[in-house]
Amino acid sequence: MAGGYDDRDGKIWMDGKLVDWRSANVHILTHAMHYASSVFEGERAYNGTIFESRKHSARLLASAEMIDMQIPWTVDEIEAAKYEVMQANGLTDAYVRPVAWRGSGEDMGVSSKRNPVHLAIAAWSWGNYYGDAKTKGAKLDIAKWRRPAPETAPFAAKAAGLYMIATMSKHAAEAKGCSDAMMFDYRGYVAEATGANIFFVKDGEVHTPKPDCFLNGITRQTVIGMLLERQITVHERHIMPEELESFEQCWLTGTAAEVTPVGQIGDYNFEVGSLTRHMSEAYETLVRA
Template identity: 80%
Template sequence: MAGAYDDRDGKIWMNGQMVDWRSAQVHVLTHALHYASSVFEGERAYNGKIFLSRQHSERLHFSAGELDFQIPWTVDEIEAAKQEVLTANGFTDAYVRAVAWRGAGEDMGVAAARNPVNLAIAAWEWGSYYGDAKFKGAKLDIAKWKRPSPETIPVHAKASGLYMICTTSKHAAEAKGCSDALFMDYRGYVAEATGANIFFVKDGEVHTPKPDCFLNGLTRQTVIGMLQDRQVKVHERVIMPEEMESFEQCWLTGTAAEVTPVGQIGDYNFEVGALTREMSESYEKLVRS
């Protein structure tokens, strides 16, 4: 399946019903379109099974609560709906997108307590997020924007509005021939890429930024567990930008990114080393087990 995302064959689950792909539409005065009152999950199905499916559904509910609305479908109902979408579209390996948002209603201002909450779930076939960079090593720009303070936004929600600077930063990176961009946080510490967490290797040990002002990704948590099972020391800590010069290897983690090696960030270069390749291959085996 290819082409514009609003003009495809298939089915999308929307507010309790399976609808034709092209009919899954919202009104132009939908609150989320104007005020970013929307949360979502990106998930992958392998061999017909969505990896960490329930954890994603639970996080969707958590994110909605952080944005002060409740999703009128339970975690169990969301789980069932995701399987319905895969079945209806005949997918076994697919990307799954669940999105919940405040729709059009009596309110059309900042406040939207009287507006209904909607939920939709779509799925499509999607290959490697970074293309051949998954094997050769991605090239990252350094974003001009910074991840903001937890005092300013709900940093642990997977909320659509938090991705505005991700879009602009990725566009700027791609214009320079890069695959993605790396954010620093509001304090100047290394944070994350536009849609993935980051890991570094030095002297056989792994270093990764503390997720105190950005999303603690489910793939990130999975990979940390895999490293610990291998008795590899993992340091979750503050990382200064200049430390990147001393790191030997680097990789990104995320549902879309999976485990993707990084070959360059700005002026810093990394080898696609043995541990990076091992984690990428082991993650691939895990999600398909």
């Protein structure tokens, strides 16, 4: 599939119907466009099966509730729609994007209780999120923007508005020749990358930031489970910036990122070591099982 995301052949599921890709549009006064009242998921299908699909569908509904929005479809209905989209587009290996939003209606201000909630699902072929970083290790900038405090935003929701500073940080990183940026949290602890969680290795043990102000990713949870199954010690804790110098290996996790090695963060360098490579390969085996 080539071309801009608005100009492609195929079908997108919108509010219970498959529509032509180029016709999947919304009105300019859609509330989500003005006030970020939108939640979404990112999922990958391997060999015709969406990995942890029901967990993603359930999280979509939970995210909507966190921003005071009710999606008028059940997990089962969302599941059926996702596979309908894949079949309509002839896809077995794909990235799947459900998105729910408040549309245009009687309200056009901060309040939007009278506006309908919509749901759409698209799917397309998508390769490695970080290109050749899977083998060489990604290069990360250190973002100036920080993940907000829990009292300022519903951090456990996969909500569109929370990604504004992530977009700004990734743009700044790309301008420096980096693949992504690592963000600190509001206290100055290491948090995550712009769209992926982060792990470090030291003396054969794994350290990963405690997700108390950022999204506890489904891939993150999967990888922690895989490490524990292999009897590898995992420390979920607050990580200070000065600790970066002492870590030997680093990787990112996320639906798009999968398990991607990191070779550099700012001035700190990391080995693409055996544990990192093993977890990347083991995750690939798991999702295709």
